Amino acid sequence: MSTVNKAPYLEEAVQPFTPRTAMEEAARCLLCHEPPCSDSCPAGTNPGKFIRSIRFRNVKGAAETIREANVLGGVCARVCPTDKLCEEACSRTGIDRPIEIGRLQRFVTDQEKIFGMEILKKGPAKNKKIACVGSGPVSLACAAALAAAGYQVVIYEQKPEPGGVLTYGIIPSRLPKEVVEQEIGRIKKLGVEFKLGAKIGRDLSLEALKSQFDAVFLGLGLWGGKLPALEGIDLKGVYSAVDYLSQAKDSGGRELAAERAVIIGGGDVAMDCASTAKQLGAKTTIVYRRTLEDAPANAAEVKFVQSLGVGFIFQFTPSKILGKDGKVCGFEAKGTDGESELRLKADQVIFAIGQAPEEILLSEKLELTDKKLIKINDENHSTSLKGVFAAGDAVNGGKTVVQAVAEGKTAAFAIMSYLTGEAK
Amino acid sequence: MALKKDLSINYLGVKFENPFCLSSSPVGSDYDMCAKALEAGWGGIVFKTIGIFIADEVSPRFDIVNKEGHPFVGFKNLEQISDKSVEANLKCIEKIKKNFPHKPMIASVMGSSPEEWKQLAEMVTQAGADIIECNFSCPQMTSHTMGSDVGTNLELVREYSRATSQATKLPVIAKMTPNLTNIEGPALAAIEGGAKSISAINTVKSITSVDTDLFCSVPVVDGKSAIGGYSGAAIKPIALRFIANLAQYDKLKGVEISGIGGIETWRDAVEFLLLGARNLQVTTGIMQYGYRIVEDMISGVSHYMDEKGFNSLEDFIGKALTNLTGADNLNRDYKAPVKINAEACIGCGRCYISCYDAAHQAIDWDGEKRRPAVSDRCVGCHLCLNVCPVQGVILPGEIEFKEGRTKRPVTIKTKYE
Incomplete structure (x- = not known):
């Protein structure tokens, strides 16, 4: 008999380090010269330095290193694809296995909270106001950097809660709600104001925003779920990943129970959908058109989903969704070999095959790319509208949280140099 | 048994x-x-x-x-x-x-x-x-x-x-x-x-x-x-x-x-x-x-x-x-500079740091390749050998006699765990 992980939906799945086990792990670190892990963090979180601080018994110093570089350090500790970033670069891999950098980062940010540290401080007040549209990672990082420099920042969020994908996307087993709340709490303490339930382009025009603020930052997410044009796609029980995950998180999972769920896709979002479905009690199968090796999902997420007992079927492409009385009752797919056929009983079919920007209706003058993403000047994040900047998923097409943090920071500096340049 | x-x-x-x-x-x-x-x-x-x-x-x-x-x-x-x-x-x-x-x-x-x-x-x-x-x-x-x-x-x-x-x-x-x-x-x-x-x-x-x-x-x-x-x-x-x-x-x-x-x-x-x-x-x-x-x-x-x-x-x-003898009785005629096995090296750079900060600046560091190289400044102190975390990457190399000293066979430790 094999062991299956029964991790509950609302509980964090990965166990934390204790001070002692954290020290044991830090003692495995080789304390490299010019640490390659540090070079591999898009947000400059500098694991080489913070792990050295743990090793030399300076956890508070470690917390400063993380927090000063990454305002979402506690989030990234949990959701970063470390196996493709810092941990992939880790020299220790040459001996046995990399240092568990993400888990150590989580230890340090947990300790930061236990110590009640307030590392980020509001800078001397500057008489300039910036509006950030959206409250996902990129906006939070941008707003925090601006507020730390003394600027007045207001974040506009269309949803009732702030956090974007952190709040409405990533599953609680990977990222508990409290962690997101704590990180946002720190940003509020920096003086950033949050206006929730306020959709720009509906409740307030971009033009109005521009006139009220010295600069505007667009940190929009990708909330348009992609659904393929298949027979049965309109049946009840068919979801796009973004809708499925946000409904699950909104209701604490209560409203989405199913008997048999089929997830289509091979990325992190597909893994999140699969663990959600499984944790909510459904017999869950992932169907992916390519192989496991080709799947873009983070290895740790794939392992977690496997540990829950989710089944994987590779090299099948969806062909038809079967329905009865307007509801999903089955799923059909064709093998990429051109011969194999698959038919599964299902009452839920969730497509995690990428997200698109919601139709950006902010302004006709805002120039978009062919892919309907916001077009920016790569050097300074400026858009086609003067004083309007953008970064994050709606610019890059959807990347990681840590990438969003990195872009939010550079955009903040671009905005600052725009504002100080303007002042001259 | x-x-x-x-x-x-x-x-x-x-x-x-x-x-x-x-x-x-x-x-x-x-x-x-x-x-x-x-x-x-x-x-x-x-x-x-x-x-x-x-x-x-x-x-x-x-x-x-x-x-x-x-x-x-x-x-x-x-x-x-x-x-x-x-x-x-x-x-x-x-x-x-x-x-x-x-x-x-x-x-x-x-x-x-x-x-x-x-x-x-x-x-x-x-x-x-x-x-x-x-x-x-x-x-x-x-x-x-x-x-x-x-x-x-x-x-x-x-x-x-x-x-x-x-x-x-x-x-x-x-x-x-x-x-x-x-x-x-x-x-x-x-x-x-x-x-x-x-x-x-x-x-x-x-x-x-x-x-x-x-x-x-x-x-x-x-x-x-x-x-x-x-x-x-x-x-x-x-x-x-x-x-x-x-x-x-x-x-x-x-x-x-x-x-x-x-x-x-x-x-x-x-x-x-x-x-x-x-x-x-x-x-x-x-x-x-x-x-x-x-x-x-x-x-x-x-x-x-x-x-x-x-x-x-x-x-x-x-x-x-x-x-076991007095330090004054030890053979001071030779040195045993180290050799580094660059293929087995994992590129942590610890030898470079210790040699620079605590020894003789005898290890050069290639930041691109992340590999150390021993220079002729090496005095054979073996600090790097003791710091290196990978078994067998740094070992004593060829014995070199100091100028004017008589060459003769010497016993050195070659087995490190």
Whole structure:
């Protein structure tokens, strides 16, 4: 008999380090010269330095290193694809296995909270106001950097809660709600104001925003779920990943129970959908058109989903969704070999095959790319509208949280140099 | 079948089935403990020090030194001698000898006057002990007539050794303190007083740590602490030095030595034997891991003997002593620059940092490839070799003779683990 992980939906799945086990792990670190892990963090979180601080018994110093570089350090500790970033670069891999950098980062940010540290401080007040549209990672990082420099920042969020994908996307087993709340709490303490339930382009025009603020930052997410044009796609029980995950998180999972769920896709979002479905009690199968090796999902997420007992079927492409009385009752797919056929009983079919920007209706003058993403000047994040900047998923097409943090920071500096340049 | 060599050895005319003994401490302080230890395979027991003085212990009484999360590198204790009555201890010794007649029993004693030493010697002889060990070295005993200060006082050592030796037919060991500059003086005084063997070392006076919130060293006893005895792996280097000093001292030629201090593994044991000890005593390793550690000591020494072709411990006791000389006698004609196996190197750069910050800036660092390269500035100090985390990546290279020195074959260490 094999062991299956029964991790509950609302509980964090990965166990934390204790001070002692954290020290044991830090003692495995080789304390490299010019640490390659540090070079591999898009947000400059500098694991080489913070792990050295743990090793030399300076956890508070470690917390400063993380927090000063990454305002979402506690989030990234949990959701970063470390196996493709810092941990992939880790020299220790040459001996046995990399240092568990993400888990150590989580230890340090947990300790930061236990110590009640307030590392980020509001800078001397500057008489300039910036509006950030959206409250996902990129906006939070941008707003925090601006507020730390003394600027007045207001974040506009269309949803009732702030956090974007952190709040409405990533599953609680990977990222508990409290962690997101704590990180946002720190940003509020920096003086950033949050206006929730306020959709720009509906409740307030971009033009109005521009006139009220010295600069505007667009940190929009990708909330348009992609659904393929298949027979049965309109049946009840068919979801796009973004809708499925946000409904699950909104209701604490209560409203989405199913008997048999089929997830289509091979990325992190597909893994999140699969663990959600499984944790909510459904017999869950992932169907992916390519192989496991080709799947873009983070290895740790794939392992977690496997540990829950989710089944994987590779090299099948969806062909038809079967329905009865307007509801999903089955799923059909064709093998990429051109011969194999698959038919599964299902009452839920969730497509995690990428997200698109919601139709950006902010302004006709805002120039978009062919892919309907916001077009920016790569050097300074400026858009086609003067004083309007953008970064994050709606610019890059959807990347990681840590990438969003990195872009939010550079955009903040671009905005600052725009504002100080303007002042001259 | 698991390999088992004959590890038996005569120490002070008494046959031990192996040289491994409990040292006088809590690990051998009552019948059940000693019985369990002997059944586990220990060769003999040095029973917890018996005195007329009965200890009244503090709580707590220990502290440990950690290194990067690795616990028990060193151990501090504040325990004194036995807290049981002399009668109870003597009964215990009798019972052990009755049930384990072939396992030598060494009775450790401590008096505060020649009269007490005499009395204790007579009592433990009567109880059936095979050997007596005089404890001249417990740092936690606070009077001037008992404890480690006694061990630094030649007069007291000689007098107490005499009082003990004259009161018994049994051979007497004098247990030395390391809390002095030269161990040879008190050791000689003990032999002059009639002792037949020296055991070393007792614990090192220490403060292991200070609680930075309570502003008090540890262990904290009602807000106060005291200097206490340090033991365990951390003190093995100090112990080995004193063992070698004793073994190489002309005036102590022929005096048998019992080695104590940080023995945990068979390798530690062999090191003590190679420097001249013929009996070995252990406490801290047992306090951490239990009596069972003797199994791997017995097995490990057996395999070592098998590899080396030794048939008896006598074949290698003291074998490293001839190669221990004064620093002024070492061959200074050559250097052994290192060679780095760049293929096996994992590119951590630790060798580069240490060589630059602490040695001779003899390693160049290729930041692109993340690889070190040894330059001709290398003096062969081998700091990098010791810092490198990967086995076998940095090793001694070709021997180079200094200018004007005569080339000749030299022996260097090439095997590193």
